[in-house]
Amino acid sequence: STSIKPDYQQLSRQYGAERANRIIRIGFEAMDWIGDFIKAEGIACDFQRCGRFYAAHSPRQFERLAKKFQQQDSRLPQELTTEAEIIPRAEQRREIGSDYYYGGVLQPQYASLDPARYHQGLLERAQAAGASVxxxxxxxxxxxxxxxxxxxxxxxxxxxxxxxxxxxxxxxxxxxxxxxxVIPIGSTIIATEPLPPELINELIPNNRTLVDTRRLVVYYRASPDRRRILFGGRVSLQETEARNSAPALHAELTRIFPQLQNSKISHAWMGFIAYSxxxxxxxxxxxxxxxxxxxxxxx
Missing domain, CATH: 3.50.50.60 (FAD/NAD(P)-binding domain)
Structure with a gap:
């Protein structure tokens, strides 16, 4: 994503407008850089500009999202404003096959890739350049x-x-x-068993990545081959075992997508991210x- 966690107002208060612009620019440049790098190096990792649907879990959060993206700070250069489409709840099924949310924001510039294949590509190119691993x-x-x-x-x-x-x-x-x-925070991902193509097309019709507005955020997407749903989140800040988090994540998945009530989990894994x-x-x-x-x- 192009995202830097603090918004422009927070950054400008802390660092001043000029430095805030530079920080936000880094996020935009990183997105372009990684796409160019993957193409130049020929890394087959399913990189695609699929867009992201940022879903509101309450009416209040939808209002907050809509206001945030409709009133982006006028001090930002045009090239650093986020392209966004406000999608009300009545229209959200064109992006997600669920009535769980209260609308959201489509951010078409966001991208996805297969991190394991990207890592493998980096490893192979580092070794080819003479690095010992x-x-x-x-x-x-x-x-x-x-x-x-x-x-x-x-x-x-x-x-x-x-x-x-x-x-x-x-x-x-x-x-x-x-x-x-840094603060290490565990994050767990589950993968469903293979699903019928028509069901995948109903749930995530435009192949977006999806995330919502809750503090304990969940994030999900169809697998690159569009055979499974990959669903991640933080069930507890203390949990370190994927097998313990997986049932709660599956329950959350079926709350969002009741169509998956009878689906099974085929894989679960977890790791640690870090917050500064x-x-x-x-x-x-x-x-x-x-x-x-x-x-x-x-x-």
């Missing part, structure tokens, strides 16, 4: 030695001039300064260590 090899300590680092791992140690920590929701005691600056305290991603350097983390669910 050591999986299942945890780093146990970082030791500064002159201008370099000694990196201690479960399989030995190595010397590096530059170290980048990009552990996001898995940032731990190895880097306590970074650990104190100002809800912005952070890239920088501390004590000689480079870091990138705090994507707040938009990584």
């Amino acid at each position: 050591l999986s299942h090899c945890p780093v146990t300590a970082l030791q500064r030695e002159g201008s370099d680092f000694i990196v201690h791992t479960a399989r030995g140690k190595l010397r590096a001039h530059d170290v980048i920590v990009a552990s996001n929701g898995y940032t731990g005691a190895l880097t306590p300064w970074l650990q104190r600056r 305290f100002d809800a912005l991603p952070h890239l920088g350097q501390h004590a000689g260590v480079h870091y990138a983390m705090g994507y707040c669910g938009s990584g």
Whole structure:
């Protein structure tokens, strides 16, 4: 997505108008960059500009959404305003086969991809460029030695001039300064069993990604092959087992789509995202260590 969590008014109050513009521009440029990069590198990861339907879970939230997108801040350059179509509840079935919501906003510039295939593409291209990749090899300590680092791992140690920590929701005691600056939050995804094509077409007719306005947000889409519904959310901030969260997510899925009352879950998995305290991603350097983390669910 192009989204930066804080809106323009919040950013301009905290950082001033000029810096707020730059922060929002980064979100727009990131969307264009990743599309261009995937195309240039030929990564087959089902990237497509499918658009997103942002659904309101109450009449009050629909009013809030409509006002937000109808009255985008006039101080923003035109190219940084979000293209949006307000869709009232009476018309929402053209975007979602459900009466659960109270309307929403269509954001056509949003995109989707298959993250596992994207990761595989990045891995293959990094290795082709000469990078050595050591999986299942945890780093146990970082030791500064002159201008370099000694990196201690479960399989030995190595010397590096530059170290980048990009552990996001898995940032731990190895880097306590970074650990104190992000909040790990578990997120679980379930996948339905294969569904009839006509049912998929009824539920998500235009292949959008979907998200709603609740604080414990849910997000979902059809799988790239349009055979399943992938449905994710945070059932509890403390839960760390997908098998425990999956039944509650399935119950929520069937509240939105009663048509799936008799469907079964074929897969469930979970992982950790990371929120920063100002809800912005952070890239920088501390004590000689480079870091990138705090994507707040938009990584």
